[in-house]
Amino acid sequence: MTDADPIKTPLTLDDGVDFAIIEHLFFAYRDFTADPDAILDEYGFGRAHHRVLHFVNRLPGLTVAELLEVLRITKQSLARVLKQLIDDGYIVQIPGPRDRRQRELYPTQKGRDLALALALPQSRRIRAALEEAEPGDSAAVERFLRAMVNPELRAQMDKLPNGRSK
Amino acid sequence: MTDADPIKTPLTLDDGVDFAIIEHLFFAYRDFTADPDAILDEYGFGRAHHRVLHFVNRLPGLTVAELLEVLRITKQSLARVLKQLIDDGYIVQIPGPRDRRQRELYPTQKGRDLALALALPQSRRIRAALEEAEPGDSAAVERFLRAMVNPELRAQMDKLPNGRSK
DNA sequence: GAAATTATGTCAGCCTTATTGACATAATTT
DNA sequence: AAATTATGTCAATAAGGCTGACATAATTTC
Numbered sequence: 001m002t003d004a005d006p007i008k009t010p011l012t013l014d015d016g017v018d019f020a021i022i023e024h025l026f027f028a029y030r031d032f033t034a035d036p037d038a039i040l041d042e043y044g045f046g047r048a049h050h051r052v053l054h055f056v057n058r059l060p061g062l063t064v065a066e067l068l069e070v071l072r073i074t075k076q077s078l079a080r081v082l083k084q085l086i087d088d089g090y091i092v093q094i095p096g097p098r099d100r101r102q103r104e105l106y107p108t109q110k111g112r113d114l115a116l117a118l119a120l121p122q123s124r125r126i127r128a129a130l131e132e133a134e135p136g137d138s139a140a141v142e143r144f145l146r147a148m149v150n151p152e153l154r155a156q157m158d159k160l161p162n163g164r165s166k
Numbered sequence: 167m168t169d170a171d172p173i174k175t176p177l178t179l180d181d182g183v184d185f186a187i188i189e190h191l192f193f194a195y196r197d198f199t200a201d202p203d204a205i206l207d208e209y210g211f212g213r214a215h216h217r218v219l220h221f222v223n224r225l226p227g228l229t230v231a232e233l234l235e236v237l238r239i240t241k242q243s244l245a246r247v248l249k250q251l252i253d254d255g256y257i258v259q260i261p262g263p264r265d266r267r268q269r270e271l272y273p274t275q276k277g278r279d280l281a282l283a284l285a286l287p288q289s290r291r292i293r294a295a296l297e298e299a300e301p302g303d304s305a306a307v308e309r310f311l312r313a314m315v316n317p318e319l320r321a322q323m324d325k326l327p328n329g330r331s332k
Numbered sequence: 333g334a335a336a337t338t339a340t341g342t343c344a345g346c347c348t349t350a351t352t353g354a355c356a357t358a359a360t361t362t
Numbered sequence: 363a364a365a366t367t368a369t370g371t372c373a374a375t376a377a378g379g380c381t382g383a384c385a386t387a388a389t390t391t392c
Binding site: 333334335336337338339340341342343344345346347348349350351352353354355356357358359360361362 | 367368373380381382383389
């Protein structure tokens with residue numbers, strides 16, 4: 001009986017849980033993804049296309065298998081999205097030079113342009129958020145977000161180019 | 167012709183976009199949601215159930231309309247998820263005292279327990295991430311995440327109980 | 333050189349979470 | 363009494379995942 005009774009007091013920070021950051025992450029991520037979502041809509045693409053396009057631009061020449069590992073989705077899930085991006089001329093496949101079974105994935109100029117257009121509002125939002133911040137906050141945020149990732153997956157992040165790499 | 171050519175240089179920070187934080191957010195949020203997702207699976211629930219259960223626990227007595235506004239989904243999307251949570255005894259509906267058309271939503275003890283169980287690994291992850299951090303980083307992270315939210319939606323966040331309440 | 337393994341592609345079917353539009357009911361407001 | 367409001371429900375659709383099965387070509391192994 002008592003188990004079906006309504007509980008009228010809210011869960012609060014007193015319950016030993018950091019609801020503030022949990023909820024801040026939820027709302028921040030929602031608005032963060034809303035920017036590119038609006039653009040993608042105009043192209044008939046979704047968030048899945050964005051992720052593929054993004055990583056192909058950040059790691060040009062990566063293979064299908066490598067992409068699957070970064071995205072942690074199945075081959076069949078990737079197939080539909082990747083096929084569209086190729087058919088529409090945003091990404092091209094080139095047989096691997098060593099192993100000709102592999103398909104190296106590269107963006108076209110069209111794909112590069114769209115990737116940048118999608119990243120721009122996100123970068124703008126981040127810059128605006130950091131303008132209201134104290135100096136050093138940027139590094140703190142990056143450290144925190146990195147520490148939120150499973151340790152065994154941090155190596156993946158380190159593979160991404162982080163600076164002037166011609 | 168040139169438009170279909172592969173581009174072999176990666177997008178880097180030089181392109182004027184803060185890819186570091188963009189990607190850190192992506193990876194951090196993915197692992198952050200993986201924790202509760204694993205628990206929800208055992209109950210036959212998904213992420214949608216989590217969100218409903220969370221906000222009903224944080225704002226007990228909120229109405230269906232209020233919940234729709236927080237979640238920004240449609241009535242029809244909420245219906246299925248909410249019905250399951252009610253049928254399974256995690257949430258109860260009580261006719262609004264003023265307006266008997268309204269249904270106030272409250273968690274049961276079972277619903278309170280599950281909400282806490284879902285929040286715990288997330289809170290643990292946050293605590294662990296902050297242990298490696300400098301003092302003051304926690305506040306910096308919270309400020310940053312808040313600034314990432316659309317200004318007009320920040321008011322919604324302020325409605326959530328943030329401290330010792332009763 | 334034959335056999336096994338690997339990288340990729342593709343087909344078919346299913347699930348979850350979201351959407352829109354339409355309509356029903358009960359309660360409140362005008 | 364009529365209009366509006368809060369909620370519930372039905373039907374159809376879409377995106378983005380999933381699994382399992384099978385095909386093909388290229389490489390590796392024996």
